[in-house]
Amino acid sequence: MNAIVLPRTSMWPRQLQRALLILVAVAFMLVFLLLPLAVVFTEALAKGAQTFVAAITQSEAWSSIRLTLLVAALVVPLNTVFGIAASWAMARFAFRGKALLGALIDLPFAVSPVIAGLIYVLLFGAQGWFGPWLDAHGVRIIFAVPGLVLASIFVTLPFVARELIPLMQAQGSEDEEAARVLGASGWQMFFRVTLPNIRWALLYGVLLCNARAMGEFGAVSVVSGHIRGLTTTMPLEVEMRYNEYDYAGAFAVASLLALLALLTLAIKSLLEWRYGDELAAHAPGSR
């Protein structure tokens, strides 16, 4: 695969070969990753700071920000509690069907976000399983906030569990068994031994879960119905403005999301540098 860059390297001094590889890698990342990021901020400010401020202080912008925060505030705690429970069961006990459960927990990562939205429409939509019953009782899930929350829960379900399971498996259960033998109650053991042992990995998982919950587009787009001011989260507001040719407005909201992404990356890198040993397997591909 690297035949392109390593044809006759032995003829070259090591330094030159090294410099060339670094150059190609840096160039690829600048063009493919950094340029799109730069475009977001440039386009957001292309029509001046005043337009930018006006674009993000519009009432639609505010309601999309509020809705995004609300969805994340519901989704992240739920998936955090689930992640802790699932990793406790998966990493501390042997039971039949463990591999299957692990695959089910991983499944949302392998499913297209559009399908994540679709399955809830099929369940709660007008023609869905519970659609008629919900309709008769005046409950709206699809094209309303509960649908946004459900779709976001689905797509971010694996994040916390996937951080914790490999870490807890690697740590083993000696600490916890010792606490139990010394007379600690179950919850004492959990709060004084387990939680401190996994805190940084937990924070890491919560961070990624939050970033995805706030930035999710495909799944929420399917269940949202795009009702302005009511069911449009920030990514959906970006889409609607873009489709209305309000590019400055779209990129203004997009720049807020890009800032969130940068903040997430900064905290994530900080956690990796400082607590790398306590995070263990944090690579998305390593399970």
Add this chain to the structure above:
Amino acid sequence: MALAKQHRVLPGFGLSMGCTLVYVGLIVLLPLAALAWKASGIGVAGLLHLLATPRTQAALKLSFGGALAAALIDASFGLLVAWVLVRYRFPGRRLLDALVDLPFALPTAVAGIALTALYAPNGWLGQAFDAFGVRIAYTQLGVGIAMVFVGFPFVVRTLQPVLQSLDRDMEEAAESLGARSSQIFTRVVLPMLVPALLTGFALALARAVGEYGSVIFIAGNMPMRTEIAPLLIVQKLEQFDYAGAAALGVVMLGFSFAMLVALSLLQRWSRRWAEVSP
């Protein structure tokens, strides 16, 4: 389950397992059952008819073909970037390392409009390509670029830990026996990286196949040409063709499932390799 309890001093199996099963059941299994049920509504004949539609075929071909090409590019450049990040020390390395995860952190809709603005005929890069008569935005090339973007971190992040734990003794032995550095790479290093490389490739592929947000803006969504399969699902939903949308969803899920199985097989293989090697 009772057996597990007896042999352990650790508490909370019932509670944690109960919570996990209820949650996974409600959030994952029940909705997927609804999908299977709705999809079965169109029957085998309906499914075959759907798959025989030129527009469906074109969309599936673009989603899978584009994802395959994108994952190949990700694998090559991901290998290069992982190698550079692990083996070399240079100023800005940590910043570059943090930047790898940008496609994970950046919301897909933001990436989508940014890539479109960048590669549009009047964009920074689009202008340059336009001078050579190459159109990227609103073509299949644009779809591929968006797919490369979203899949890239998977390859790097799967390779990095493996590269880090690689024993350099073998490389040194090869060198002392007179191997050229290109030989060392292709004969010694690459074989040890293949399992992780394949895993990263599969992850990038699965992600690109299902990708929606970053693709639809740059694609332009012309039927038969730049329309991806997830978009077709959305359009069927908008026309209230729930059964058709569900059937297409099942077709795509089938592929994702195959990917997951292949992935776990690959991991088992790579793990076995890791145990065998010193």
